[in-house]
Amino acid sequence: MALVSSILEKFNFISSSLNNFFRDKLEIKGFPKMKNDRWKYTKTIDIFSSNQERESFDLKANLPISKLGSYDFRYLDDSFAFLSLSLVKDIDFIKMKDEKLILGNSLLKGAYFKALVIEVEGRCNIIEKFTSTEETMFFPLTYIILKRGSSLSYTKLQEHSGSVVDNTLLTLEEGSRLEMVTFSRGSRVLRNNLKVLQKTNSESTINGIYSVDKGHLDNFLRVEHLDRSRSKQKYKGIVEKGRVSFAGSIFIDRSAPGTESHQLNKTILLDDEGEMNSKPELEILNDDVKCSHGATIGSINEEQLFYLMSRGVTRNEAKLMLINGFLNDLLDKNNREEVLACFKR
Amino acid sequence: MILKIDNLIAETEDKKILDGINLSLERGEVHAIMGPNGSGKSTLSKVIAGHPEYIAKGSMSMEVDLKKRDLTSYSPDERAQLGVFLSFQHPVELPGVSNFTFLKAIFNSHLKKKGAPEMDALEFREHITPLLEELEIDDKFLERFVNQDFSGGEKKRNEALQMLLLKPKLVLLDEIDSGLDIDSLALVSKVVNSLRGETSFLIVTHYNRILDYVKPDFVHILIDGKIVKSGDHKLAEEVEKRGYNWL
């Protein structure tokens, strides 16, 4: 508890009634403890270790941002989401219908708290790109509501260097569809809490690509099927150096018979200095479901490398081709160039 | 002399596989290496191509542009750039990599090495089309992932396609005739014969199917990692009649 109040004080608590509400929640919950299994790889102490002043920034977006919206935060349960809501002056609100939203910032430097709610109707597309310097602390909370029958393609590009806990919550109302891909590089600390709640006949495809040659990346994903619905999650990545983890948690409620959920996590370790931990977690309160999960951790196949090299391709180029092949099913014409450019760097 | 091998020994950590091989190929010659399963034929071709799994001792040199090069000091990709080509007994699958991307990349790697401008997708498609026709390979073949779900015959034809594309100086054909139907065998043999004269071939096989189509200048019998007998094409016929036990 000591940590909670010192953090809130340090970052200049403003105390609206909204802030107070979440401050209470945070004080009751506290920050994740060492023994919390879901926070095994990301330590609270590491997140707050850089000594930064609080800054504020205006979100750059190509659609109007309003401060007035209606929110229902009952599905939130993460300490860092509570932290952001204890400290933000306003919640940003964007309503979109059949539109494309481009979201981002210039390079962040300092300590930032951010809360954004997006309401999606019709067919929409969001491309979000955040970058940060090494000294940055950044706690974004993004809550996206997919209204009945809507569909959203959501690309999240994360090229951070600082300490980041990214909370993203998506609720999929009846018959809505989500296609999401997150691309992450390693950062000083990068923790993703991605939570997806699915109502009747909603569908989600949640993909992740990671390319880590330094630092820390902790992908924590939870999909909750509240009614009959479908989800697919595929996370693939390359780890050269640094520490990466993936935890995929699927919850299927008693009220969701006929639900289908499939999860896969595949990692190529390029170097002995890289570390990968992968863990599925299934919580299924229903017999009538189709559910699968799998995880593999391997290295670049030497026979494949030799085959390419025996044709004249250099070892480095051969590796790149194999990585490209490995990620092929997660790349499309929208993200291929951008993602592959990152591997060349 | 395009290839000269002296007292080549190849071993893995716990096993000696090749035990003192001597071999010389003049430019344009076709040599066949025959031998029972497990005698070291694939190992010989892989070691020439530079497979990192084997510890090779002895000397291997190749003559390129009138200069003698010590092959052992070149990596597999550098050997390929010198003009070595290995057609694999078991071509490797590359999931997620389309055959078109692959063929274009291997071809461009050679252009790049020569300092020539690389080909874009359009130019390359034009370049590869007549080669596909020559091997009676369907266009759709290019969109599939390299060797994945290919039949045995398709894999071997894909190897032959790469050979045609790269125009190597020294070709090592490791059991190109196994898993190949009669029509494909005839096609592949035709390609080999068309390159004969410019290109030197080392044809590795454990039976002489392909030698009915491509008549070798020399035949060597490899048993237990040693060349126990060398001769002309008549030796292959003798092996066909009598097997390897008399050797």
Ligand SMILES: Nc1ncnc2c1ncn2[C@@H]1O[C@H](COP(=O)(O)OP(=O)(O)O)[C@@H](O)[C@H]1O
């Ligand atoms: N990488 C390797 N590690 C261990 N043993 C090997 C390896 N490659 C080949 N061998 C062994 O060496 C012998 C020769 O193999 P190979 O060259 O494939 O024979 P062939 O092609 O004539 O059938 C076999 O006994 C095989 O098991």
Ligand SMILES: [Mg+2]
């Ligand atoms: Mg063999």
